[in-house]
Amino acid sequence: MxxxxxxxxxxxxxxxxALLGQEVVIASETFQExxxxxxxxxxxxxxxxxxxxxxxxxxxxxxxxxxxACQLTGKSxxxxxxxxxxxxxxxxxxxxxxxxxxxxxxxxxxxxxxAELQQEDPSAYIASAYDDEHVIRGNxxxxxxxxxxxxxxxVVVVPIGGGGLASGVIxxxxxxxxxxxxxxxxxxxxxxxxxxxxxxxxxxxxxEPQTIADGARTVSVGMLNWPILSRGLAGIxxxxxxxxxxxxxxxxxxxxxxxxxxxxxxIGALLADPERFRGRRVCCVLSGGNVDPDLYARLITx
Amino acid sequence: MxxxxxxxxxxxxxxxxALLGQEVVIASETFQExxxxxxxxxxxxxxxxxxxxxxxxxxxxxxxxxxxACQLTGKSxxxxxxxxxxxxxxxxxxxxxxxxxxxxxxxxxxxxxxAELQQEDPSAYIASAYDDEHVIRGNxxxxxxxxxxxxxxxVVVVPIGGGGLASGVIxxxxxxxxxxxxxxxxxxxxxxxxxxxxxxxxxxxxxEPQTIADGARTVSVGMLNWPILSRGLAGIxxxxxxxxxxxxxxxxxxxxxxxxxxxxxxIGALLADPERFRGRRVCCVLSGGNVDPDLYARLITx
Numbered sequence: 001m002x003x004x005x006x007x008x009x010x011x012x013x014x015x016x017x018a019l020l021g022q023e024v025v026i027a028s029e030t031f032q033e034x035x036x037x038x039x040x041x042x043x044x045x046x047x048x049x050x051x052x053x054x055x056x057x058x059x060x061x062x063x064x065x066x067x068x069a070c071q072l073t074g075k076s077x078x079x080x081x082x083x084x085x086x087x088x089x090x091x092x093x094x095x096x097x098x099x100x101x102x103x104x105x106x107x108x109x110x111x112x113x114x115a116e117l118q119q120e121d122p123s124a125y126i127a128s129a130y131d132d133e134h135v136i137r138g139n140x141x142x143x144x145x146x147x148x149x150x151x152x153x154x155v156v157v158v159p160i161g162g163g164g165l166a167s168g169v170i171x172x173x174x175x176x177x178x179x180x181x182x183x184x185x186x187x188x189x190x191x192x193x194x195x196x197x198x199x200x201x202x203x204x205x206x207x208e209p210q211t212i213a214d215g216a217r218t219v220s221v222g223m224l225n226w227p228i229l230s231r232g233l234a235g236i237x238x239x240x241x242x243x244x245x246x247x248x249x250x251x252x253x254x255x256x257x258x259x260x261x262x263x264x265x266x267i268g269a270l271l272a273d274p275e276r277f278r279g280r281r282v283c284c285v286l287s288g289g290n291v292d293p294d295l296y297a298r299l300i301t302x
Numbered sequence: 303m304x305x306x307x308x309x310x311x312x313x314x315x316x317x318x319x320a321l322l323g324q325e326v327v328i329a330s331e332t333f334q335e336x337x338x339x340x341x342x343x344x345x346x347x348x349x350x351x352x353x354x355x356x357x358x359x360x361x362x363x364x365x366x367x368x369x370x371a372c373q374l375t376g377k378s379x380x381x382x383x384x385x386x387x388x389x390x391x392x393x394x395x396x397x398x399x400x401x402x403x404x405x406x407x408x409x410x411x412x413x414x415x416x417a418e419l420q421q422e423d424p425s426a427y428i429a430s431a432y433d434d435e436h437v438i439r440g441n442x443x444x445x446x447x448x449x450x451x452x453x454x455x456x457v458v459v460v461p462i463g464g465g466g467l468a469s470g471v472i473x474x475x476x477x478x479x480x481x482x483x484x485x486x487x488x489x490x491x492x493x494x495x496x497x498x499x500x501x502x503x504x505x506x507x508x509x510e511p512q513t514i515a516d517g518a519r520t521v522s523v524g525m526l527n528w529p530i531l532s533r534g535l536a537g538i539x540x541x542x543x544x545x546x547x548x549x550x551x552x553x554x555x556x557x558x559x560x561x562x563x564x565x566x567x568x569i570g571a572l573l574a575d576p577e578r579f580r581g582r583r584v585c586c587v588l589s590g591g592n593v594d595p596d597l598y599a600r601l602i603t604x
Contacts, residue, residue: 030558031313256332256591258560289558297599
């Protein structure tokens with residue numbers, strides 16, 4: 001059943017290590033099917049639920065990954081996106097045969113539109129990009145892979161948005177009996193998970209934070225993710241927008257790795273808090289690589 | 303002895319395959335030590351020759367790879383470069399502890415300056431980037447790796463400049479008993495190897511051809527490479543400058559792979575002559591990823 005999920009790509013860069021003053025092993029999900037870790041989640045989800053149709057709201061990697069998983073399994077897929085979404089993102093979902101439902105977010109919320117669509121087709125499964133048991137279990141396959149790294153890292157750094165990837169990695173590592181530290185890397189502009197850890201309960205952003213790491217523009221972590229994160233995370237490093245961009249540039253110039261801004265968060269965490277990682281063997285998970293060429297061009301020359 | 307040489311990175315991209323209408327497996331040397339296949343050559347070379355010092359002329363990946371191999375083995379290294387070389391390229395060689403010897407190419411040729419330097423230090427080994435037995439044997443390690451791909455490709459496409467990589471890959475495949483076809487990918491602007499194959503003898507360009515694939519700006523293939531290429535190559539596909547750029551963009555947008563223009567030649571060959579590869583399982587070797595951010599930004603947005 002994991003036939004379409006590719007193993008993570010392990011990359012060492014002695015030049016990146018020299019620049020960071022730090023031994024890093026990169027686990028890159030940029031070469032995963034559809035270009036991000038999200039396919040691990042959607043592939044597991046569409047294979048676990050019996051529903052012939054799946055509906056989700058997503059303008060990013062989850063929508064593409066869900067469309068592709070449904071295409072491969074012959075399920076019908078509808079992705080709700082704001083009508084202001086970039087054309088390339090709409091095309092990316094349509095490319096995999098999914099129906100794109102464009103909404104005016106000033107007249108209806110994504111959640112309300114998803115609910116409407118489900119009333120039209122009660123046989124459909126409503127998929128959350130992170131707050132779903134099947135999503136967490138799908139992402140756990142990455143944790144199990146990281147538990148087989150040789151040598152084992154002392155600490156794994158994982159980007160945090162809704163917490164689906166981090167809770168999956170923690171789950172997979174635990175299942176494999178690996179008890180290295182897991183640290184989250186979150187945009188400082190969207191630090192609801194860091195504030196949640198400090199408060200001991202889920203804290204919400206008032207609106208979607210406009211960080212350049214668009215994969216982490218979530219209002220809060222999910223209900224299912226929270227107990228796993230609060231028990232399993234050793235901490236969260238808050239990464240500034242400038243550090244995200246600097247990490248993206250470092251990966252380009254020193255390691256020849258193309259990432260999207262969200263994918264640069266884990267390396268950004270090493271820039272934000274180097275003392276935390278000094279002298280330890282660090283594995284940085286790069287969550288995805290899909291980024292608009294104009295934005296990427298501006299970031300690498302900026 | 304191969305401790306510092308990393309295995310090639312195997313990448314599948316179903317989206318790239320769909321766009322090319324062709325099943326491709328990518329063997330990327332962009333994550334090799336120093337960012338290109340050249341380190342396979344220089345690592346073998348510095349470990350095979352007893353000389354305490356190595357001298358070479360190179361303004362590109364070979365210079366960096368040689369400097370790094372010498373740094374790791376405690377040998378002294380001098381790289382002759384035109385004083386007009388980009389600062390980043392000079393810095394890249396110095397970063398690995400090598401001496402950079404800047405010359406005015408209007409008053410002395412690179413070869414003459416290398417000869418001068420050898421007279422100053424007769425204990426030094428003069429390394430050619432391609433026309434050297436140790437270089438070919440070092441690059442053969444990639445051929446042996448490709449012979450272990452599962453499933454085996456029907457055809458391997460390899461960029462051609464001086465012919466060091468192609469002759470190495472042919473040698474390694476032969477040693478491993480793998481007899482798939484090997485096809486060269488050469489810039490049409492610098493098609494001396496294609497013309498050589500047609501003529502049955504080495505044909506030289508009158509001057510260094512100014513293709514964007516700067517790793518293939520060689521006047522001719524080497525004397526040691528030629529007999530291997532003329533017997534071992536099934537053919538050479540000539541790739542236009544526009545196809546090189548289009549291939550680089552495809553790798554960026556469909557496969558999340560960052561390559562330098564020379565590294566895009568093998569995918570460019572599929573664009574140049576799709577009929578040659580139709581229905582066959584193709585392995586494309588991406589030779590390296592080191593490219594100036596300004597140039598890369600222009601290429602992906604162009």
